[in-house]
Structures are given as C-alpha cells and as structure tokens.
Amino acid sequence: MAFSVVMPALEMAQETGKLLAWRKKEGDRVSKGEPLLEIETDKAVVEVEAPADGILAGIKASEGSDIPVGQTIAWIVAPGETPPAATEIAAPAARAGSHAKPEPSPTPVAVVSTSQSSAKISPKARRLAKELGIDLTNVRGSGPGGEILASDIQAAAAVSPASAAAATSGQIEKPTSFGSIMAERTTHSWTTVPHFFVTREIDATDLNAYRSGNNKDSSQPRITHTDLLVALVSRVLLKHPRLNASWSADGIHLHDHVHMGVAIAVKDGVVAAVIHNAHTASLPEIAAQRHELAERARTAKLRPNDIADATFTISNLGMYKVDQFSAIITPPQAAILAVGAIADRVVAVEGKPAVRPMMTLTISCDHRVADGARAAQFLSDVAGALQQPATFLG
Numbered sequence: 001m002a003f004s005v006v007m008p009a010l011e012m013a014q015e016t017g018k019l020l021a022w023r024k025k026e027g028d029r030v031s032k033g034e035p036l037l038e039i040e041t042d043k044a045v046v047e048v049e050a051p052a053d054g055i056l057a058g059i060k061a062s063e064g065s066d067i068p069v070g071q072t073i074a075w076i077v078a079p080g081e082t083p084p085a086a087t088e089i090a091a092p093a094a095r096a097g098s099h100a101k102p103e104p105s106p107t108p109v110a111v112v113s114t115s116q117s118s119a120k121i122s123p124k125a126r127r128l129a130k131e132l133g134i135d136l137t138n139v140r141g142s143g144p145g146g147e148i149l150a151s152d153i154q155a156a157a158a159v160s161p162a163s164a165a166a167a168t169s170g171q172i173e174k175p176t177s178f179g180s181i182m183a184e185r186t187t188h189s190w191t192t193v194p195h196f197f198v199t200r201e202i203d204a205t206d207l208n209a210y211r212s213g214n215n216k217d218s219s220q221p222r223i224t225h226t227d228l229l230v231a232l233v234s235r236v237l238l239k240h241p242r243l244n245a246s247w248s249a250d251g252i253h254l255h256d257h258v259h260m261g262v263a264i265a266v267k268d269g270v271v272a273a274v275i276h277n278a279h280t281a282s283l284p285e286i287a288a289q290r291h292e293l294a295e296r297a298r299t300a301k302l303r304p305n306d307i308a309d310a311t312f313t314i315s316n317l318g319m320y321k322v323d324q325f326s327a328i329i330t331p332p333q334a335a336i337l338a339v340g341a342i343a344d345r346v347v348a349v350e351g352k353p354a355v356r357p358m359m360t361l362t363i364s365c366d367h368r369v370a371d372g373a374r375a376a377q378f379l380s381d382v383a384g385a386l387q388q389p390a391t392f393l394g
Contacts, residue, residue: 001078002075002076002077002078002081002083002084003051003052003054003075003076003077004051004072004074004075004084005036005037005048005050005051005056005072005073005074005075005076006069006070006071006072006073007019007039007061007067007068007069007070007071007073008039008048008069008304009069009070015068015069015122015123015124015149015150016066016067016068016069016122016124016143016149016150016151017039017040017041017066017067017069018039018040018041018064018065018066018067018151019037019038019039019061019062019063019064019065019067019073020037020038020039020040020045020063020064021037021038021063022036022037022059022063023035023036023037023038023047024036024037024050024056025056026056026057026059027055027056027057028055028056029054029055029056030050030053030054030055030056030076031050031053032049032050032051032052032053033049033050034049034050035047035048035049035050035301036048036049036050036056038300040176040178041178041181044178044266044271044273044297044300044302044306044307045178045300045301045302046302046303046304046306046307047301047302047303048303048304049303050076051076052076053076054076054077054078054079054081055076055077055078055079055081056074056075056076057074057075057076057077057081057082057083058074058075058077058083058084059073059074060072060073060074061073061074066142066143066149066150066151068122068143068144068147071144120141120143120145120146120147120148121136121141121147121148122143122147122148122149122150124150125148125149125150125152125153128150128153128154128184129153129156131184131187132153132156132157134153134156134157136148138156139152139153139156140152150181150184154180175268176268178268178269179268179269182268182269182270185330186328188331189328189329189330189331190328192331193247193329193331193366193368194366194367194368195328195329195364195365195366195367196364196365196367196372196375197326197362197363197364197365198362198363198365198372198375198376198379199324199360199361199362199363200360200361200376200379200380200383201347201358201359201360201361202358202359202360202361202382202383202386202387203347203356203357203358203387204342204356204357204358204359204386205356205357205387206386206387206388206389206390207225207228207342207359207386207387207389208342208357210228210389210390210393211223211224211225211228214283220284220287221284221287221288221291222287223283223284223287224287224290225316225318225339225342226262226290226314226316226339227283227286227287227290228283228386228389229314229316229337229339229386230260230262230275230278230286230290230314231278231281231282231283231286231392231393232382232385232386232389232392232393233260233312233314233337233382233385234258234260234278234279234312235279235385235392236378236381236382236385237258237279237311237312237378238258238279239381240374240377240378240381241254241255242254242334242369242370242374243312243334243335243363243365243370243374243375243378244258244311244312244334245311245333245334245369245370246311246332246333246334247331247332247334247366247368247369248332252334252368252369253332255311257276257277257279257311258277258278258279258311258312259274259275259276259277259278259309259310259311259312260274260275260278260310260311260312260313260314261273261274261310261311261312261313261314261330261333262274262275262290262293262313262314262316263313263314263315263316263327264293264294264297264298266297266298266300270315271297271302271307272307272310272313272330273290273293273294273296273297273302273306273307274293274305274306274307274308274309274310275289275290275293276305276309283393293306310330310333311333312333312334312335312336312337313327313330313333313336313337314336314337314339315327315336315337315338315339316339317338317339317340317341318339318340318341318342318359319341320341321341322340322341323340323341323343323360324338324340324360324362325338325340325362326338326362326364327362327364328364329364329365329366331366333366334365334366334369334370335363335364335365335366335369335370335375336363336364337361337362337363337364337382338361338362338363338364339359339360339361340359340360340361340362341359342357342358342359343357343358343359344356344357344358345357345358359386361379361382361383363375363378363379
C-alpha cells in the first residue's frame, strides 16, 4: 500500500510551505518517523518525518519550491510497487499535533484581467498584493497551473518602482521567505487585533533564591528564569481562562490545557516553540523540553509538533538586558507576556528605601477576549506566584 507524503499544514491560516531540502532521494529506503524533508513555513524551519516504512518514490517537488498545503509531493511504496499517478489529494493534511478532521482546501479565486484571464491567486497572495499595492496583471504565477502565490507577490514587490527608487539611496536586503511571512503575520496581527497593554513590576528576590536552590543539584537540568516563568505562569493561567483563550469567528475558545509558547531568537527572526501541557509538567521536565526545543530551533531541526497549538506565549528579553517591552500577539492566541531583565532598583519596603532585584512584566491582550481588569488580576496572581514559587512548585 502506497502512503502519500504531503505538504503539512501547521496552522489554520497556512496556505503554502517552502520545500528546503530532501533528506532522502528517489529510491531510498525510509523508516517511519525518520526525518524525510525540511520545510519552511511562516513560523519556522521544521523537519517532516516519514509517515511509513518503505521506498521513497514519485517525488514531484524540487527543493526551493513553494507548495500548497495538502498537495502530495512524493510517495512511500513497498519494494516493487509503482507510485499512484495522482499528485494531489482532495483535502489538506490536518494541522500537525491535532486530531481534527482535515479542513477543505481553500478554493483559489480567479483573477480576471486583459492579460491573464485564466490566472488564479490564493487568498493570502491577494491580500498581500492589496497591502503592497501590486498590480496583479503584471504578476506571473509560479504555483500549480500558473497560480499566483504569496512568494510571487513578494518578488513583484522587490522590483516595483518604489523598491527601485529606494535602491538608489542605499542597499536593499531581501528577507528570506520566513522573514517575509513573519513580517506579514505581525503586520496583520497589529492591524487587526485590538491590542492593549498592562505592566507591573515584581520583586524577584524569592524567585532568584528558588532558582539558585534548584540549581545546586548538577545531575538535574539547569533551571533558567524562563523555565520558572513557564511553570508558574502556566499554573496561574488555569485560574484565568480568558487569558488562555483563542479568538475565532464562532466566539471565544477557552482552553482546558496550557500549551506554552516560548519565543526563541533564530537567524531570520523569532520562533515560538511549544511546551505542551506545561501546567502539569514538573520544573525539570520543562527545563529539559525547553533546552531541546531551543537546540532544534537554532539548528533548524524543529518538528511540526514543536510549533503547534500554543495557547499562550512568553517572550523573555531579560538576557539581553532589556528593561521592559511590549510584544505583538500571535493570533488566534488572546495574550502574550513580555518579560524584562531582573535588575537591582531602589524601591519602598515597609516605608523605607531598599534595593531589590526587580523585574517588569507587560502583558499584551486582545481586547475582544479580555479587558484591563482581567489582565490586572492575572498579573497580580503572577506576581504572587513569582514571589512564592515554592508554594506552587514545591
């Protein structure tokens, strides 16, 4: 029996993925679960594993191609078996890490023009063309059947008159596909999600002491402040379902679990790797998972499940000596927590000046899901947890 290898969808809004590299070549024997290819999406570079044991055959996509999600790009067959002639499946693959039924493939929208009456364009490319002011009649599609993809719009924007004029007064650094899509997604979030921000300073004395105490045992994974934040914030979120929620056309989806996204800097931007069920994981388990995810992110070896299904995100820039900042929400999540550096400051303690290690937290919230009072109460509970970590973590 032949098994199809398809371009996976890691989120509902994803339309295409870029094939970066095949790990195997035509005719190679593969084992289920071993890395088969690398793809680039709007979130990260990820490894896709072989869905079955067999022989890789019928490769239909070359490295560097932008491929619609759900499209069959190769087959895994039994020795001597011929791959099916079909090159596409009827619906895109289900989102990695989910058990939902496959969603119908987006129907391409026809673009009627004097020069390209038969051209097609994906909804994502159409939106991007409108934002960048690109005339679709001058764009040649590189997708199946001449379909215009987002990458075609980005290429057209790079050679537009505005770009040419800018080139005369300096250098133009063309972003990678990952960088371009990240820019598009953050712009879309900032312009469509009604952000508001709440900030609070927290005394980190007890947090530092708890971390130092847990790092005395060299046989255990080294605990970072980010690990403590993941453990404590995920437990606090269980009391604040509106902050651990997703906005959708059907309403507000309140999650009964916490899949914590942790922002990690990579070469071309930032990727949010996910620690699943962080609310039930122990501190050593969180530390081990975060370390593994960070290593895979920096070596471009993330797996689809590593970046799937986050319900909340923490972005910590403390290691860069940033005092405080505000982060952009990753839809459909309802909030993201920005964490600044821990630094000694003079504060009032029982009416007298004292020096304490202080940390500034800023939560960005979707005002359609939460309000200022909910955000303030959440930060108050986070402050209590960070100032009494042993009470929450033992």
